[in-house]
Amino acid sequence: MIKRSKLFGNKTRVTFCLPKDAPQGAVSVVGTFNDWTPGEHELKVRRDGTRTVTLSLGPGHYRFRYLASDGVWLDDEHADAVGPQGSELVL
Template identity: 35%
Template sequence: MSEKKQKKRRKKIAFALHAPQAETVLLAGDFNQWNPEKHVLKKSRNGAWETRLMLSPDTYEYKFVVDGKWQMDPVNPRICQNCFGTANNLLTVAE
């Protein structure tokens, strides 16, 4: 198989969380081996924390880490159960 066929085209995906009182907001998911230190969100003037990632087409699980506490994405209703007895958000990046 050629290299072009194996490599799916990545897309820029925005993640945002409105948390004006937060000191830090991090993003963890299976796209970064659940390491929140890899993706630190930046705070905008309106209190929203934002980042953008380049992701290949697939379905990903993720959560935010707000001031050290794991938190669901309140604007994403797509969830799945995880091995800890809680839930993660789901994000599907289309081809």
């Protein structure tokens, strides 16, 4: 799931969230906003068992995927679109 909230100026706070039943172990969100660097934006476990990470992003078109520690790639069905190169987010 993706939550968005506008910030002052042209930035948007984007929270990437995975459900409790997502793969165990470390999961990071990687994409065009961080040069597809694993581990740079690792999701943290919340009390309810979901995992989230929040980024501040400028306007643009971003591609991203979640990368689990066992090398499993996950797309986000709540993204603006999902294509062969992953999930897409338009801000």
